[in-house]
Structure formats: C-alpha cells, structure tokens
Amino acid sequence: MKKPVIGIVARPSVDEDVNVLTVIESYRMAIIKSGGIPISILPPQLVEYNLYKAKEITDMTLEEKEMLNEQISLCDGILMPGGTKRYEYDRYITNYCLENNIPVLGICLGMQLLATHINRDTLELIAEDNPHSKPKIDDAHMVRLNSNSKLFNIIGEEEFMVNSRHKYKVTETGKFSIVGYSPDGIIEAIEHKNKNFAIGVQWHPERLMDTMPSKRLFASFIEACRSYHGSKN
Numbered sequence: 001m002k003k004p005v006i007g008i009v010a011r012p013s014v015d016e017d018v019n020v021l022t023v024i025e026s027y028r029m030a031i032i033k034s035g036g037i038p039i040s041i042l043p044p045q046l047v048e049y050n051l052y053k054a055k056e057i058t059d060m061t062l063e064e065k066e067m068l069n070e071q072i073s074l075c076d077g078i079l080m081p082g083g084t085k086r087y088e089y090d091r092y093i094t095n096y097c098l099e100n101n102i103p104v105l106g107i108c109l110g111m112q113l114l115a116t117h118i119n120r121d122t123l124e125l126i127a128e129d130n131p132h133s134k135p136k137i138d139d140a141h142m143v144r145l146n147s148n149s150k151l152f153n154i155i156g157e158e159e160f161m162v163n164s165r166h167k168y169k170v171t172e173t174g175k176f177s178i179v180g181y182s183p184d185g186i187i188e189a190i191e192h193k194n195k196n197f198a199i200g201v202q203w204h205p206e207r208l209m210d211t212m213p214s215k216r217l218f219a220s221f222i223e224a225c226r227s228y229h230g231s232k233n
Contacts, residue, residue, distance in 0.1 A: 004076035004225035077103035077225030080110030111200030149179035162203035197224035
C-alpha cells in the first residue's frame with residue numbers, strides 16, 4: 001500500500017546568524033515512524049522572514065499563492081508544526097486545507113492557526129511561570145478529553161500527561177469544537193466535526209512518540225491521509 005506524502009510547513013529560524021527555514025527532526029521522524037513520507041512546504045515570497053515582523057511583510061500575490069497550491073497538491077495531508085510567529089502563508093495553507101478537506105494536524109502554534117483561521121486575534125499571553133511554558137518536562141500537566149470527541153476515540157484515554165511549551169493560549173476556536181482542557185482550563189485540543197481530519201493539540205506529541213496517545217494520534221492522521229490519497233485517484 002502506497003505511503004501518503006505529508007507536507008510539514010517549514011518555520012523561520014536562525015542558524016549561526018544565517019536565516020533559515022527548518023523542519024524540526026522530531027516532526028519528520030514522527031511521520032516516518034507512523035508510515036508517512038515527509039516533505040517540506042516552503043513559503044513562496046522572496047523574503048527572509050526573520051528580518052521582519054509578520055505584519056510588515058506584504059500580502060502574497062496570486063502567483064505566490066499558486067506556488068503554495070502546487071506544493072500542497074503534492075501532499076496527502078499537512079502537518080502544521082509549532083513555532084513562534086504566524087505568517088500569511090501559514091494562514092493560507094490552513095484555510096486551503098480546511099476548504100478542500102485535506103487532512104491537517106496542528107501542533108502548538110499549528111493548533112492556534114486552526115483555532116484562529118477566522119478570527120486571528122483570539123490568543124492571550126500566559127504567565128511565564130505557568131506549567132505550560134516548560135519545554136524540557138515531558139509530564140508538565142494533564143489533559144482531559146471530551147469522551148464524545150473524535151480525538152478521544154482515536155487516543156482511547158480520557159486523561160493523560162503531556163509536555164508543554166507555549167506562551168499563548170487560545171480563547172476562541174471559531175468552527176472548531178473544544179475537545180480537551182488542562183486542569184487550569186486552558187484549551188488543549190480542538191477538532192472540526194465536519195472535516196475528515198482536522199485536529200489541533202496544544203502539546204507536542206511528536207516529542208512523546210514512546211507513548212500510546214502520541215502513537216495513536218499520528219497513526220490516525222496518517223490513515224486519514226492515506227484515505228485522502230485514495231480519493232484523489
């Protein structure tokens with residue numbers, strides 16, 4: 001059976017004073033371990049993104065959007081990874097996936113992009129001493145899932161421990177249903193009821209691939225991508 005191709009959206013970063021676009025290894029390896037073929041989705045603008053704030057970058061042209069369309073057409077699903085800034089190309093890819101029912105898994109910033117694809121100004125800064133801002137701790141806090149959700153059916157556990165490394169929290173989720181919370185009430189998981197697979201989680205399951213919740217989440221995502229590939233042919 002053909003393995004599905006998964007596009008991982010590259011994130012701007014700096015390596016020894018050189019501006020680069022990267023895919024963190026843990027995302028790549030999680031896709032491979034789960035039976036997918038990872039490729040990188042690169043933004044189309046002639047911009048070194050780290051040199052500018054997102055709002056300072058001009059809007060994408062129709063030609064640049066078409067370049068993204070061509071990249072997405074190579075994929076059977078999209079992984080929207082974590083990061084520190086949201087750019088127009090992130091929002092464009094998110095909306096394109098939702099409009100065309102392409103399987104999409106949003107992680108950390110990726111979940112925030114899914115939640116804010118309609119209203120982008122629904123994030124709030126959380127305190128620095130909050131347990132959600134502990135990047136090196138694998139069991140930073142617990143997540144509790146809605147037992148009536150698709151995500152619960154995938155993972156099969158109502159409560160489990162997760163890692164956490166985010167500075168912002170989602171306050172509204174648009175057309176997405178909230179299906180997971182942390183004990184302090186922060187939204188930890190969302191899903192779109194009318195899409196084949198459109199799920200966002202605030203934690204980093206790609207860094208917890210030795211746990212069953214992460215294995216099941218990625219396996220379900222890859223299976224949805226495989227089904228989408230079959231529907232294209």
